[in-house]
Amino acid sequence: xxxxxxxxxxxxxxxxxxxxxxxxxxxxxxxxxxxxxxxxxxxxxxxxxxxxxxxxxxxxxxxxxxxxxxxxxxxxxxxxxxxxxxxxxxxxxxxxxxxxxxxxxxxxxxxxxxxxxxxxxxxxxxxxxxxxxxxxxxxxxxxxxxxxxxxxxxxxxxxxxxxxxxxxxxxxxxxxxxxxxxxxxxxxx
Amino acid sequence: xxxxxxxxxxxxxxxxxxxxxxxxxxxxxxxxxxxxxxxxxxxxxxxxxxxxxxxxxxxxxxxxxxxxxxxxxxxxxxxxxxxxxxxxxxxxxxxxxxxxxxxxxxxxxxxxxxxxxxxxxxxxxxxxxxxxxxxxxxxxxxxxxxxxxxxxxxxxxxxxxxxxxxxxxxxxxxxxxxxxxxxxxxxxxxxxxxxxxxxxxxxxxxxxxxxxxxxxxxxxxxxxxxxxxxxxxxxxxxxxxxxxxxxxxxxxxxxxxxxxxxxxxxxxxxxxxxxxxxxxxxxxxxxxxxxxxxxxxxxxxxxxxxxxxx
Numbered sequence: 469x470x471x472x473x474x475x476x477x478x479x480x481x482x483x484x485x486x487x488x489x490x491x492x493x494x495x496x497x498x499x500x501x502x503x504x505x506x507x508x509x510x511x512x513x514x515x516x517x518x519x520x521x522x523x524x525x526x527x528x529x530x531x532x533x534x535x536x537x538x539x540x541x542x543x544x545x546x547x548x549x550x551x552x553x554x555x556x557x558x559x560x561x562x563x564x565x566x567x568x569x570x571x572x573x574x575x576x577x578x579x580x581x582x583x584x585x586x587x588x589x590x591x592x593x594x595x596x597x598x599x600x601x602x603x604x605x606x607x608x609x610x611x612x613x614x615x616x617x618x619x620x621x622x623x624x625x626x627x628x629x630x631x632x633x634x635x636x637x638x639x640x641x642x643x644x645x646x647x648x649x650x651x652x653x654x655x656x657x
Numbered sequence: 658x659x660x661x662x663x664x665x666x667x668x669x670x671x672x673x674x675x676x677x678x679x680x681x682x683x684x685x686x687x688x689x690x691x692x693x694x695x696x697x698x699x700x701x702x703x704x705x706x707x708x709x710x711x712x713x714x715x716x717x718x719x720x721x722x723x724x725x726x727x728x729x730x731x732x733x734x735x736x737x738x739x740x741x742x743x744x745x746x747x748x749x750x751x752x753x754x755x756x757x758x759x760x761x762x763x764x765x766x767x768x769x770x771x772x773x774x775x776x777x778x779x780x781x782x783x784x785x786x787x788x789x790x791x792x793x794x795x796x797x798x799x800x801x802x803x804x805x806x807x808x809x810x811x812x813x814x815x816x817x818x819x820x821x822x823x824x825x826x827x828x829x830x831x832x833x834x835x836x837x838x839x840x841x842x843x844x845x846x847x848x849x850x851x852x853x854x855x856x857x858x859x860x861x862x863x864x865x866x867x868x869x870x871x872x873x874x875x876x877x878x879x880x881x882x883x884x885x886x887x888x889x890x891x892x893x894x895x896x897x898x899x900x901x902x903x904x905x906x907x908x909x910x911x912x913x914x915x916x917x918x919x920x921x922x923x924x925x926x927x928x929x930x931x932x933x934x935x936x937x938x939x940x941x942x943x944x945x946x947x948x949x950x951x952x953x954x955x956x957x958x959x960x961x962x963x964x965x966x967x
Contacts, residue, residue: 491692494691495688498691499688502684502687503684515761528691
């Protein structure tokens with residue numbers, strides 16, 4: 469269920485290499501986090517190419533600003549925070565361009581979408597069950613869905629999720645609780 | 658040496674609605690792009706007002722100019738990839754692979770095997786929507802929300818398709834280019850003079866159900882046929898529709914999509930025809946169906962398909 473291609477201490481070492489000015493550290497972080505970051509960005513942007521651009525921009529920025537960033541508590545969470553902020557900026561600039569042209573306006577909102585293929589919680593799930601779970605997950609409000617994704621697909625702790633989504637710890641716990649409660653109710657029938 | 662055809666039921670669907678996004682190749686490509694940018698100086702933000710507006714206009718003109726030159730550049734590599742240069746992104750598919758692409762204007766393109774779609778790297782709402790195609794693709798173009806720029810252009814080597822919110826298929830694997838319209842309205846722009854000279858420019862309007870083919874040869878003369886809309890672009894759902902289609906034609910289609918060349922034991926075999934609908938999720942299933950229906954034997958050997966009478 470978790471990705472964990474690289475255990476966290478190695479990510480910390482890799483980031484220390486980056487701080488010392490070695491690009492190979494950044495490459496190691498990229499190798500470890502790329503799969504889950506691109507997946508996250510694709511869900512939020514619903515556009516593979518914009519997602520890829522976002523990842524590249526985030527890594528280039530991390531390198532350029534490494535001196536200002538300095539030590540971080542969790543490298544994984546930090547890269548997801550940068551990615552999420554970047555995605556919000558992309559969506560906002562897209563929206564402001566629309567506004568200039570007097571197009572419809574809407575609140576910038578992150579809205580990850582799940583497909584049946586994503587649901588591989590247990591191997592014995594049939595295609596039909598997968599579809600059912602995906603449908604149920606997609607019925608959740610966007611923020612609950614995002615918490616679920618960060619927890620089960622990116623393998624993050626609540627503390628890290630709170631940092632990434634820039635909300636407090638208790639809100640994450642509440643969102644996760646509401647989401648699991650809803651899913652349990654929805655899937656028990 | 659020949660490979661026996663596997664049991665079709667054990668095969669996986671080659672086309673997934675949502676492709677697993679990351680693989681090692683893609684990670685490496687992404688990293689290479691990042692590595693190349695690490696020496697960049699941090700970017701300062703440009704003011705949006707004032708001359709910023711003109712900057713976009715200049716970029717749009719550049720895109721249009723560069724478009725003309727694109728087809729002169731050779732095709733690099735046969736692998737499936739998304740590559741980047743300054744002005745474009747290129748998305749390509751391998752033999753036997755299909756990709757579904759969601760464009761920023763929420764139009765959908767399904768790119769068939771062994772094909773290439775090129776699009777502007779910066780997809781701005783206020784510029785013309787246009788893409789370049791080599792190979793075959795099915796398009797579902799969303800209605801533009803932009804007054805003034807309400808159409809979408811698909812450029813191919815031989816002709817351009819001008820679109821107003823619509824569903825259609827373009828096959829431009831070879832000089833023979835086919836456009837099939839399922840819904841809506843499109844116009845074909847082509848030149849009857851060599852070199853796509855503007856002097857010979859013609860416009861042809863299509864209705865739903867129309868299938869227009871321009872043949873090989875220096876002079877473009879479109880030929881009109883019709884087809885029921887439900888059999889158009891049947892490849893997007895892994896369905897094949899044959900209507901007195903010769904094995905030679907099926908062979909050409911297989912070569913374009915899967916990269917296997919068909920070799921016939923006797924000339925008469927190439928002329929055998931087939932009619933009807935069939936569903937095949939991959940090449941092996943298709944060959945299996947052909948073998949049974951036409952009572953022939955097809956052997957896979959290297960990049961060849963040897964067709965013989967059993």
